[in-house]
Amino acid sequence: MSAQSVAGERTCPGERSAISRAICRTRQRNQYPKCLLCPHRSARVLESTAEDPKVSSSVFRTGGVLGRVPDEINEYVIRKVGLASAQFLRAESPSGSRLVVGCDARKNSRGFTRILSEGINSGGVDALNLGLAPPELLGFVLSRDGGAGAAFVGGGTYADNVSGVRLWRADGSPLAGGSGLEKVGMIARRLRTGRSRLPGQMSALDPVRDYVAHIEAFAGGVSPLKVLVDGGCGAGGGLVRSVFEKLPVEVAPVHFEED
Structure with missing residues (x-):
């Protein structure tokens, strides 16, 4: 839990209300996703966490999520990346209630953006879709309107059969390997990934x-x-x-x- 309040209670990352130690232990036994971000997590619980064979650790690279379509990157993987990103970024920035999303012009990018947004919503965060837009436009909206972060779907300069997701924090800094992306990967690769009881909503914006x-x-x-x-x-x-x-x-x- 991210902070300890009154005696016997803790606060889960990204949540405002305190929970008891008993609830904390139950969440860890049930592989609650936010436990991966918590300094009070049990090493024994983490060691017993089963990994999802459909999500390869190799797609979580230094600068973002990237892999071949459809072997490594597909709708299933993109949805789990969306959910994991929402859970991690919301835990880092509890006041942020949405992610700004956009994509490049590849044929599969718009579809992947919709799937990514569905995953973000499952993580309890709203998704604000800018559609076809360069990363600079996402940064502008994030800086002006605030949010938990941003996500851009695309393959950069790679071949047509490559795609992925680049992520930014609430302050606009990139989420990379060694600075948080590996934790997004840890959540996404879990076999059992919890959903928020209060899913987010999708909306669109032309800024x-x-x-x-x-x-x-x-x-x-x-x-x-x-x-x-x-x-x-x-x-x-x-x-x-x-x-x-x-x-x-x-x-x-x-x-x-x-x-």
């Missing part, structure tokens, strides 16, 4: 107009420029056009179309 206004507020006086811009195979192309059409900037576009 492009607000983002453009934000850029104009500090870059409106820029001198005329010609800029070579990589649109991230479509993920950022539309956003870049919206931003620079308001500024004295000539854009030389590269990879602006969805691919």
Whole structure:
């Protein structure tokens, strides 16, 4: 439990109400997911935790979750990553009630984003879906509106048969191996993964107009420029056009179309 309150009571990570030591022990015996994040967890309980053979530890890499589709990354794995991310990030930031999510232009990314959001909801956290959007847009919304963190579905510069999830904390810092991602993996790989009694909700947002206004507020006086811009195979192309059409900037576009 993350903190000890009155005698004989503890507080579970991400929860406001105290629980008794008896409830604490029962949750550990029942493999309550948050126990993995708790300094009072029992080593014996952790050692006996069965792992899910459908979720490979190899997909939890240094910079994020990444693997081949469908052998390593599929709807089942993505859903468990969503649930685990929600539980971990909510435990780190109890006041955060939602994750901001978005994706790249790959054919499977929108579907994976929906599945990821379902997993996030199962973890008791709302999912705010920006749709096709570069990570910078997720960071803008997270910084402006707050939340428990952000998640981006995509495969970066890897081949079409590779996909995954990148995660950020509430303060916008990336969740990486050695700084928390391994704990998300620990939760996701559990054979028995608990669901929240109060599931979160899905909603959608198009923040492009607000983002453009934000850029104009500090870059409106820029001198005329010609800029070579990589649109991230479509993920950022539309956003870049919206931003620079308001500024004295000539854009030389590269990879602006969805691919």
